[in-house]
Amino acid sequence: MNVLLIGSGGREHALAWALSASPMLTRLFVAPGNAGIAEIAECVALDVADHAAVARFCKANDIRLVVVGPEGPLVAGIVDDLLAAGIRTFGPTAAAARLEGSKAFTKDLCARHGIPTAAFGVFTDSETAKAFVRTQGAPIVVKADGLAAGKGVVVAQTVAEADAAIDDMLGGGFGAAGARIVVEEFMEGEEASFFALCDGRTALPLATAQDHKRVHDGDTGPNTGGMGAYSPAPVMSEELIRRTMDEIIRPTLRAMRAEGSPFTGILYAGLMITARGPRLVEYNVRFGDPEAQVLMMRLKDDLMLLILGALDGVLATMSVRWRPESALTVVMAAKGYPGAYHRGSVIRGVEAAAALPDVQVFHAGTLREGGLLKANGGRVLNVTALGRDVQEAKARAYAAVDLIDWPEGFCRRDIGWRAIAREKA
Numbered sequence: 001m002n003v004l005l006i007g008s009g010g011r012e013h014a015l016a017w018a019l020s021a022s023p024m025l026t027r028l029f030v031a032p033g034n035a036g037i038a039e040i041a042e043c044v045a046l047d048v049a050d051h052a053a054v055a056r057f058c059k060a061n062d063i064r065l066v067v068v069g070p071e072g073p074l075v076a077g078i079v080d081d082l083l084a085a086g087i088r089t090f091g092p093t094a095a096a097a098r099l100e101g102s103k104a105f106t107k108d109l110c111a112r113h114g115i116p117t118a119a120f121g122v123f124t125d126s127e128t129a130k131a132f133v134r135t136q137g138a139p140i141v142v143k144a145d146g147l148a149a150g151k152g153v154v155v156a157q158t159v160a161e162a163d164a165a166i167d168d169m170l171g172g173g174f175g176a177a178g179a180r181i182v183v184e185e186f187m188e189g190e191e192a193s194f195f196a197l198c199d200g201r202t203a204l205p206l207a208t209a210q211d212h213k214r215v216h217d218g219d220t221g222p223n224t225g226g227m228g229a230y231s232p233a234p235v236m237s238e239e240l241i242r243r244t245m246d247e248i249i250r251p252t253l254r255a256m257r258a259e260g261s262p263f264t265g266i267l268y269a270g271l272m273i274t275a276r277g278p279r280l281v282e283y284n285v286r287f288g289d290p291e292a293q294v295l296m297m298r299l300k301d302d303l304m305l306l307i308l309g310a311l312d313g314v315l316a317t318m319s320v321r322w323r324p325e326s327a328l329t330v331v332m333a334a335k336g337y338p339g340a341y342h343r344g345s346v347i348r349g350v351e352a353a354a355a356l357p358d359v360q361v362f363h364a365g366t367l368r369e370g371g372l373l374k375a376n377g378g379r380v381l382n383v384t385a386l387g388r389d390v391q392e393a394k395a396r397a398y399a400a401v402d403l404i405d406w407p408e409g410f411c412r413r414d415i416g417w418r419a420i421a422r423e424k425a
Contacts, residue, residue: 004054005019009034010379011287029042051076067089077097090264093261099283119185137159217412225289252267346372363380375406
């Protein structure tokens with residue numbers, strides 16, 4: 001079967017790596033891909049925002065399955081348009097992708113269907129939002145309603161910080177994504193990432209993971225798209241997994257179906273594990289990045305078979321097997337990220353790092369130019385390793401990081417610290 005994967009980041013490299021192992025695969029195309037993906041698939045310079053062009057490519061190349069990696073095309077309705085053209089596509093429709101595309105939509109859905117989440121208000125004018133902040137007090141969380149590449153969230157420690165965030169977002173700091181904002185209760189607890197494969201009716205829980213959003217060691221500095229992750233997440237006990245499925249994931253599937261927008265694809269719940277149990281922070285409608293990298297390292301089953309099971313609506317008859325080892329990934333980013341950064345610096349040593357046992361280096365923002373590997377984004381490499389536990393996976397990942405010669409890059413050195421503290425306890 002010929003497959004087209006849409007995307008260009010580390011998540012897509014990990015998905016391409018997993019898909020390429022399927023005995024059902026004939027040819028794998030990736031649009032637009034990156035330098036690492038080009039080593040295992042055929043990268044094509046498609047404008048994925050031009051859905052008609054994507055459909056024409058699929059028909060010309062006998063594509064039998066399209067897998068959509070990032071959230072942007074999903075929210076923009078690429079699944080709807082490809083399905084209308086008769087092309088099997090994995091991911092939610094635009095209506096179902098509102099779970100990520102609009103935080104206000106998700107919050108309202110949770111309120112209507114009793115799904116545990118933070119108390120909130122939705123606002124389009126700053127004075128009303130600021131009045132809400134004063135009634136709630138700080139700390140408090142201010143979020144842009146729309147897609148903001150993981151950066152449209154401010155955890156305000158003071159009322160003044162919240163006011164500044166409100167002015168920034170509603171004043172155009174995040175463009176259309178911030179034309180409406182959600183202001184919500186600050187939840188105390190530990191965050192975890194929970195993934196479920198969904199066919200519109202049934203949700204199949206996948207492995208747990210935990211990521212590190214802050215840019216610097218000790219979880220300091222601004223939020224990013226993610227500086228590293230590990231799987232499984234020790235905080236997610238079997239009881240918490242059961243409660244998450246029963247109280248959050250399954251009720252969401254029922255709610256979306258009841259409201260005429262059944263959800264097929266990957267439902268990614270960002271959770272806060274509070275003293276009262278799991279509560280929903282927000283939904284994403286695709287694999288996480290960098291969580292996909294650690295999940296694909298641990299997945300024992302054929303990813304293609306699982307995707308087809310979701311599209312065929314037969315997940316109730318399926319299960320997923322995982323390697324018992326832990327996986328950990330370290331994001332290497334260009335200096336300056338998540339702010340301004342420079343593109344085009346040369347990266348050496350990736351081959352030596354990837355040659356270490358139980359290590360994969362997934363490319364995120366890279367290109368090859370004149371025979372050299374160069375940085376072409378903010379998050380550039382995902383150095384990923386397996387180990388008997390998180391501590392061993394971390395040691396292997398950082399041993400690989402240390403073989404990479406890239407003076408213009410940086411990474412956190414403490415990925416996995418929460419899990420390692422638990423392992424040592």
